[in-house]
Amino acid sequence: MTERKRNHLTTIILVAGGILAAVLITAAFFPVLPAQATAAPAAVPASPELAADALPDSACLGCHGKAGMVTTLPDGEKLSISIDGELYKETVHGNYGLACTACHASITSFPHTALTVETHKEFSFEATESCQKCHADQYSAVQDSIHMKAHNDGNVMAPACTDCHNPHTQTHLVDENGTTLNEARVNIPITCSKCHAEITEQYKNSVHGSSLLEEGNTDTPTCIDCHSVHNVGEVDNAFHLRSPQICSECHSNKELMDKYGLSSQVNNTYVADFHGTTVTIFEKTAPDQVTNTPVCIDCHGVHNMTRSEDPNNGLHVKANLLRTCQKCHPDANENFPDSWMSHYQASPETAPLVFYVNLFYKILIPVVIGGMILYILSDIIRRLIEKRKGA
Amino acid sequence: MSDNQKTFVRFPLAQRIEHILLLVSFSTLGITGLIQKFIHVDISLWIIELLGGVSAVRVIHRVAATIFLLEIIYHFVVMGYKLYVHRVEMTMLPGIKDVKDGFQAIGYNIGKAKARPKLGRFTFDEKVEYWAMMWGNLVMIITGFMLWNPIKTTDILPGVFIPAAKAAHGAEAILAVLAILIWHMYHVHLKHFNKSIFTGKLSRHEMEEEHALELEKLESGVEKPTPSEKTLKKRRMIYFPLAAILSIVGLAVVYLFVTVENTAISSMPVAEEVQILATAQPTVTTAATPTEKPAEPVAVVAPAVDNATWDTGIGAMLSTKCAMCHGASGGVSFASYSDVLKGGGNGPVFTAGDSANSLIVQLMQRGGHPGQLAPEELDALIAWITAGAPEK
Numbered sequence A: 001m002t003e004r005k006r007n008h009l010t011t012i013i014l015v016a017g018g019i020l021a022a023v024l025i026t027a028a029f030f031p032v033l034p035a036q037a038t039a040a041p042a043a044v045p046a047s048p049e050l051a052a053d054a055l056p057d058s059a060c061l062g063c064h065g066k067a068g069m070v071t072t073l074p075d076g077e078k079l080s081i082s083i084d085g086e087l088y089k090e091t092v093h094g095n096y097g098l099a100c101t102a103c104h105a106s107i108t109s110f111p112h113t114a115l116t117v118e119t120h121k122e123f124s125f126e127a128t129e130s131c132q133k134c135h136a137d138q139y140s141a142v143q144d145s146i147h148m149k150a151h152n153d154g155n156v157m158a159p160a161c162t163d164c165h166n167p168h169t170q171t172h173l174v175d176e177n178g179t180t181l182n183e184a185r186v187n188i189p190i191t192c193s194k195c196h197a198e199i200t201e202q203y204k205n206s207v208h209g210s211s212l213l214e215e216g217n218t219d220t221p222t223c224i225d226c227h228s229v230h231n232v233g234e235v236d237n238a239f240h241l242r243s244p245q246i247c248s249e250c251h252s253n254k255e256l257m258d259k260y261g262l263s264s265q266v267n268n269t270y271v272a273d274f275h276g277t278t279v280t281i282f283e284k285t286a287p288d289q290v291t292n293t294p295v296c297i298d299c300h301g302v303h304n305m306t307r308s309e310d311p312n313n314g315l316h317v318k319a320n321l322l323r324t325c326q327k328c329h330p331d332a333n334e335n336f337p338d339s340w341m342s343h344y345q346a347s348p349e350t351a352p353l354v355f356y357v358n359l360f361y362k363i364l365i366p367v368v369i370g371g372m373i374l375y376i377l378s379d380i381i382r383r384l385i386e387k388r389k390g391a
Numbered sequence B: 001m002s003d004n005q006k007t008f009v010r011f012p013l014a015q016r017i018e019h020i021l022l023l024v025s026f027s028t029l030g031i032t033g034l035i036q037k038f039i040h041v042d043i044s045l046w047i048i049e050l051l052g053g054v055s056a057v058r059v060i061h062r063v064a065a066t067i068f069l070l071e072i073i074y075h076f077v078v079m080g081y082k083l084y085v086h087r088v089e090m091t092m093l094p095g096i097k098d099v100k101d102g103f104q105a106i107g108y109n110i111g112k113a114k115a116r117p118k119l120g121r122f123t124f125d126e127k128v129e130y131w132a133m134m135w136g137n138l139v140m141i142i143t144g145f146m147l148w149n150p151i152k153t154t155d156i157l158p159g160v161f162i163p164a165a166k167a168a169h170g171a172e173a174i175l176a177v178l179a180i181l182i183w184h185m186y187h188v189h190l191k192h193f194n195k196s197i198f199t200g201k202l203s204r205h206e207m208e209e210e211h212a213l214e215l216e217k218l219e220s221g222v223e224k225p226t227p228s229e230k231t232l233k234k235r236r237m238i239y240f241p242l243a244a245i246l247s248i249v250g251l252a253v254v255y256l257f258v259t260v261e262n263t264a265i266s267s268m269p270v271a272e273e274v275q276i277l278a279t280a281q282p283t284v285t286t287a288a289t290p291t292e293k294p295a296e297p298v299a300v301v302a303p304a305v306d307n308a309t310w311d312t313g314i315g316a317m318l319s320t321k322c323a324m325c326h327g328a329s330g331g332v333s334f335a336s337y338s339d340v341l342k343g344g345g346n347g348p349v350f351t352a353g354d355s356a357n358s359l360i361v362q363l364m365q366r367g368g369h370p371g372q373l374a375p376e377e378l379d380a381l382i383a384w385i386t387a388g389a390p391e392k
Helices: A003-029 A058-063 A086-088 A120-134 A136-143 A145-150 A182-193 A197-205 A207-215 A225-226 A238-251 A254-257 A266-272 A274-285 A297-301 A320-327 A352-391 B012-039 B042-051 B054-084 B095-108 B124-148 B152-156 B161-190 B202-208 B211-219 B229-259 B310-321 B337-340 B359-366 B374-388
Strands: A070-072 A078-082 B007-008 B201-203
Touching: A003 A266, A058 A197, A058 B359, A078 A352, A078 B007, A078 B042, A078 B229, A086 B095, A182 A197, A182 A207, A225 A238, A225 B229, A238 A254, A238 A266, A238 A274, A238 A297, A274 B042, A352 B095, A352 B161, B007 B202, B012 B161, B042 B054, B054 B229, B095 B124, B095 B201, B124 B152, B124 B229, B124 B374, B152 B161, B152 B310, B201 B202, B310 B337, B310 B374
Parallel strands: none
Antiparallel strands: A070 A078, B007 B201
């Protein structure tokens, strides 16, 4: 074989090998990750009109003011139609002077017009049209919610306005600045527990829930702080990817975290590491990406997050951390959890090896690159001088 | 052919292809790596999207790393062949002369030396680049293995080696890319566009400029005697099996690199074992909750006198009990005696003197009407109708 032929053969082997390796590795590593999209329904415009020459409340209370009045709906459900007029006056609606017919606008005389609904739930959803007259923003927000989606999908459990807010007993929820009152915050988990009892049970025992419900500490989040209030979102891939930012609203707040002796660097350090980088990229480039890369709640718990010192679940306890890693890294050994720096920034105390590697390069890079630049500059200047002399 | 048109072969085709493989894999590694390091720069996200997302970027990075590794194995096997079988000069090995050359070059640039150093086949700046790259390769391969296979790594080493490897991998990448962009770019593109790595050739003039010593050596005709075919054959007999073993070991290492561990599961972990919808109480909630305190029914307003007329009690009674509804929105009105006499949509309210055929009495006796009259009220009403329903 001549030198030339041998060279050609080498070339072919090299190129073919490269292509084969590329194809094989691509096939082996490319994950199949389907994408999902979520669409937001349009907001419904509101028209705040109240009935003008309606029946006086005394007319309604003439009958409905008696206790124990019950009507039977077409589906057989018995519905109480009694109301305590005095108690109503103390509610937010009563305070505002809303007459019965402001909401029950279809009632103009006796006998009342026949109901067009079959069930209580249908009645409640029909009534939301009345709520909309004054609460247009909330009504419109609800249209985007998972609850409304469930309703539209035919789920009869889906709540209407009145399932969370009893209009005949509802008191003020917000102060004059629109800030949710502390009593209201404490009541929110109770309201949600009507349908989400198991989750509320977990929340009650969590570091957040116990602080709110047992100590009345309103620094801690209640259901709506993470899930929003009227436009309660779907807990989908986009929510999963976005969730670190929700946690970060409090956990990156230095003033708030200092109060409890917690680090406000937890999100920064998360984003700087492999998991957080991946999630951040997904969130920015493919917000509804399906991924098993963990966000805060995947390690710390969803509704049952505990203090990091908690002996059973706290992640400062090494055995708990290893068990958490093993959820996704089943082969992980007991050294493995240390490959995660536990939200610490590398320092001589927390991760000396990482700190000194960084230091090494902080010196090496400027020295090497600076030296190269200096040499090149001297060479450029010398060549320019030579050129001028030569010309 | 004049001396200046004469060309010298600098890089045979195989080396030129090696360079292209390196060029492509290095650039790919640099780009796909740095965009993951600098995710807060818009252009990084833009490139990530262009390449099909971060998962695709990571696959591309690993494919390029594998090609890079294969190229390095090839490089060493071929170099071994040249050094052992052909006993070629180790022209890339750095020595005292290179240090002297470097100082002389700097000295010349700053006006302290009379001439540039005369340089051999590989100049001191080329050696800087080659050996810097070898150092870089070593760092990148070791740290790259750790990042690719963190579980196997932590089977042996403490966990902190993984973030340390990540720090080193990223910093070394910056160093390598900057070195290429600055040192390599200047010496082969800016100072003088040296195309020999693509064409394989250098002109005599270029040789004179950059490799004067090598040119002298080539033109002096004093070449190292080529070994006899017999010697070569003997050496090949020894080297080929050795090369085969080296290649197999090398490829096994690459295979290990790629396949040794499955770092994470590819399925979704269980986030929360809890029933999302679990009602604590019956779902049938009542919108109008029965109030605890029953409201007082409307007071009995029976006339105080016997044989009352409209003016002495009947009118007040009917206004209180009936006018609350009737009269506000059309239909029958109980506002005044004359209104009552007018009747409503269902005809006259009563027939004077005939209570049994009076609508109001029939309705009240049937019961269940809103504002139902109490028994004593009804008795007074019947008495009034029977008496002819007098106004006064």
